[in-house]
Amino acid sequence: EAGVAQSPRYKIIEKRQSVAFWCNPISGHATLYWYQQILGQGPKLLIQFQNNGVVDDSQLPKDRFSAERLKGVDSTLKIQPAKLEDSAVYLCASSLWAGGSYEQYFGPGTRLTVT
Amino acid sequence: AQTVTQSQPEMSVQEAETVTLSCTYDTSENNYYLFWYKQPPSRQMILVIRQEAYKQQNATENRFSVNFQKAAKSFSLKISDSQLGDTAMYFCAFMNGGTYKYIFGTGTRLKVLA
Numbered sequence: 001e002a003g004v005a006q007s008p009r010y011k012i013i014e015k016r017q018s019v020a021f022w023c024n025p026i027s028g029h030a031t032l033y034w035y036q037q038i039l040g041q042g043p044k045l046l047i048q049f050q051n052n053g054v055v056d057d058s059q060l061p062k063d064r065f066s067a068e069r070l071k072g073v074d075s076t077l078k079i080q081p082a083k084l085e086d087s088a089v090y091l092c093a094s095s096l097w098a099g100g101s102y103e104q105y106f107g108p109g110t111r112l113t114v115t
Numbered sequence: 116a117q118t119v120t121q122s123q124p125e126m127s128v129q130e131a132e133t134v135t136l137s138c139t140y141d142t143s144e145n146n147y148y149l150f151w152y153k154q155p156p157s158r159q160m161i162l163v164i165r166q167e168a169y170k171q172q173n174a175t176e177n178r179f180s181v182n183f184q185k186a187a188k189s190f191s192l193k194i195s196d197s198q199l200g201d202t203a204m205y206f207c208a209f210m211n212g213g214t215y216k217y218i219f220g221t222g223t224r225l226k227v228l229a
Contacts, residue, residue, distance in 0.1 A: 033217070035219075040222075041222070042206050042219035042220050042221045042222050043206070043217075043219045044219075045216065045217060045218070048215070048216060050215075055214065055215070055216070056214065091160070093160075102148060102210070102215070103150065103162045104162070104217065106152075106159050106160040106161070107159065108158075108159045109159065
């Protein structure tokens with residue numbers, strides 16, 4: 001089966017610019033997660049979707065970050081305007097949550113550098 | 116709120132030797148799952164092993180096993196017969212069984228030496 005796809009893989013922008021990341025989860029996976037992973041740290045959950053509804057966005061900086069999941073499948077994460085501290089790898093993961101399968105499958109991530 | 120603590124930022128082990136990575140967590144939940152994920156350099160995160168909190172038996176996957184001490188809220192990972200390909204960041208993760216929300220530790224960088 002195809003894995004979690006993310007694009008772009010790398011992005012360099014200047015502060016105050018906007019950027020968008022795209023994620024396509026594994027087919028049939030109902031739960032989708034966006035994480036921010038700063039260098040040397042563990043992933044921090046930004047937002048969690050169940051189908052196309054938001055389950056948890058308590059750590060999403062809503063003044064600059066937004067996310068949506070279209071028709072319960074693909075998802076986009078946007079940052080506008082970007083700050084230097086947003087430099088990180090943005091990971092997308094998905095889970096099936098059926099038949100005892102509750103592990104997350106991760107995409108390759110998007111490495112964002114804000115200059 | 117749940118927390119996950121990995122107290123060993125870096126570790127090294129000789130090839131073919133055994134190493135144990137530590138993880139402690141804090142929660143008041145009864146329904147949860149614990150995971151170890153591996154993130155090789157410049158590669159994506161993959162699952163190593165998982166443990167359901169309601170199971171007393173420690174999980175095992177080939178060379179990887181856990182020591183799950185529920186009362187102590189401890190979840191360590193033992194890697195036997197270490198291989199060069201085991202070099203990676205290892206993250207301990209807690210998942211709330213009701214909300215499916217994950218919390219990750221800060222990671223342990225493991226280096227296997229030839």
